Amino acid sequence: MTIRYDGKVAIVTGAGQGLGRSHAIELAKRGAKVVINDLGGSVDGTGASSEAAQAVVAEIEAAGGEAIANGANVAKYEEVEAMVKQAMDTWGRVDILVNNAGILRDKSFSKGTLDDFKLVVDVHLMGTVNCTKACWEIMKEQEYGRIVVTTSSSGLYGNFGQTNYGAAKMGVIGMMNTLVQEGAKYNIKVNALAPTAGTRMTEGLIAEKAFDLLTPETVTPAVLYLVAEEAPTRTILCAGAGAYSVSKIVETDGMWLSPDEQTPEGIAAHWDQISSPEGEKVLNAGFEQSIKMTTKAATGLGIKLD
Template sequence: VSDEAGVKDMVAQVMDAWGRIDILVNNAGILRDKTFSKMEMSDFRKVVDVHLIGSANVTHACWPIMREQKYGRIVLTSSASGLYGNFGQSNYGAAKAAMMGLMNVLHLEGARDNIRVNTLAPTAATRMTADLLPEQAQALLAPETITPGLLYLVSEDGPSRVILGAGAGSFAQIRTYETEGVTLTGDENTPEGVASAFDKITDAGGQQELTDAFSQTKKYALNAAKAQGLDLDWG
C-alpha cells in the first residue's frame, strides 16, 4: 500500500471488475518495535509509510470514485498504541495517532458527497500478540469479535467521524475533549501565569468536544474578547 503506482493499479482492477467502490477498509500494517533511542529512522519511516502513507494512497485513489458516485464508506485503522501510547512503539503509535487527524479532515471534505469516514481502534489476539497474552485471553480476543463493529461503521446508515474502540465483543467510542481553559491577558499572559493557572487549565469541568479546528479558534477569540470587555461579533 505504500507503493502509489501499485495502489492505483489495484483500484483500477477493482473498477474493471465491479464498476464502483462503495467500501474501503484501510487495515494494512507492520511492526518494527524498538525503544526510540535504539530505533533506526528507516524503521520509523517504514512503519509510517505503510500505516499512514498507505492509508492515504488507497483512500486518495478511491476518493474521486466515491465523490462521483455520491457514496462511500471508509474506515481507517488506529490503535490504543497511538491513542494512549505503548512502550517501544513510537513509530507505530505516531502512525496510528495520525489516523484520527486524517479521519477528521476527510469527514469534513466528504460530507457533501455522502462519504462517511470513521476509525476503528481494535485490539485482538493475532500472530503479533501470540507471546504477549494469556491463552484464555487470546480466546476472548478473537479478531472476529471486532467484525460486527467494523461492518456497522461501513454500513449505509453508519456514522461518520467516530473512533470506535473494539475488542472481545466490547465496543466504545473514543473522543478527544478540550477543557474550558482560562484566558490570560496583559501582564498575566506569561509562563508564570500559565504555571499558576495550570490546575484550572487542566480542570475537566466544562470540557467539550470540538468539531473542527476553526471551532477552537473561535472559542479562543471569543474568550479573549470577553476577558478584555470587547464585543466581538463573530457572525
C-alpha cells in the first residue's frame, strides 16, 4: 500500500534546510499541500531570512506540488497563529504538523548561560507547544490530526554539553504522552521522531564517513510513516542512515517493602530486586503507576482495594 497525503495540508517548521526541507519535499511529492516555515536564522538562532523557505517552495512548485512560505518564529505565539491562519486562508484545513525547528547553544552546564538555556527551551519546547496549540482546535473540529514532535538522543540518553537541548527534547516527550490521551477521541495522533542526521547542527561532531551516511533523506521516511492515516500513536521512532528503531520508557516491576523496611536502608538492601529489569513494562498513563504501587501495598498489607 502506497502512503499518500492527497487533500491533506501540512505545516513543517524549520523547513528551509536539512531535515525540515527533506520532510516538506517528500510530503509534497506524496500529495500534501505544505507550509514551508523557516525563520532563516543561523544554527544558533541569530538572523532571519525568507530566502531558504522561498527556495523550497520553488522546488516543490517546479515538481508540480503546492507550497507556501512562512517566516514565523516558532517561539512567538502571535507569529505562529498568523502562520496557521495563512494555511487556513489558503487551503481551509491543517492535517499534519511536523515540529522540526531548532537551534543549538552547546556548552557545558558550568559554562552555559541561563539566557542561552531559556532560548533553546523557548525554541524547541515552547516552539513545539506554540505550533501544536495553534493547530489543536482545528484538528479537533476536523476530527483528524497527525502531529510529530522532534526529540533527540540528547534528551532520551544525554549528551555532553547539551543540558539545555536535552531538557527541551525530553520535554516534548512529556507533552506527547498527554496529548495522545487528550487527542485520541478526535483521531489526533501524536508521535516523536528521534533523528540522527548530518545537518548544520551535527557538522563537525561526527566522523566524515559516518556524516556522509547520515543524510536527512534517510530520516524522512520515519516522519512520513508517523503522519500517515494509519500511523501509530505515542511512539518514539528513531531514524538515521536508513536504520530505524523504537525507544521506550519502561518501569521495573519493583517491590513493596514492609513498613519497617520503608527506609533508605531498606531500599538499599532490596535494590537488586527494585531495579531488576525482569517484568518491566511500558506504562501508558501516569495513573497506571499509582495503581501498580497501591496494588502491591494492598497485597503486602493483606487488604482489599474496592
